Amino acid sequence: MSKRFRRHPELKRLEGGWRRPKTRTNKVRRKLKGKKPMPSQGYGTPKSLKHKHPSGLTEVIVSNPKELENIKKDEQCVRISGSVGSKKRMEIIKRASELGIKVLNPNVRVVKNVAPSEKK
Incomplete structure (x- = not known):
């Protein structure tokens, strides 16, 4: 509530x-x-606004780059699943930018490259 x-x-x-x-x-x-x-x-909430992001787009949860092919970029936006690792997350973000699809959580858990000498 x-x-x-x-x-x-x-x-x-x-x-x-x-x-x-x-x-x-x-x-x-x-x-x-x-x-x-x-x-x-x-x-x-009015039916026209129910289950929509404040931007007016419907959210779709995506867990791999293949699922981006079915997204309608004028009506839907993408939220990357929490169980997706960093490597696949970067692939999804790259493919979404190529297709012009809005990603709602692009910066979550993006890991910087660490030089091998800095690791213990």
Whole structure:
């Protein structure tokens, strides 16, 4: 849930996640004026914006360079999977730049070349 909907007895020791108020006398459940809002229909994201990146493109998770061939660069952008190693990550970034596809996480875990004399 977003920060708009907070748990009713909001104390430091309680988790921040939403819990539906259930008791008979609860003011939030009864939707009294001046109390916190409860999630309900109408607060949702419009269907045209659901599951989209803020840039307006749909995210696609990619784990190898072959998967870039099916990407529509006008409608989709790429996020490289976290299980991909540095070598294959560099290949994916290079191929995506050739095809003109936007990569959302290009700089994650890129390792610099280290000279053999610096290694122990």
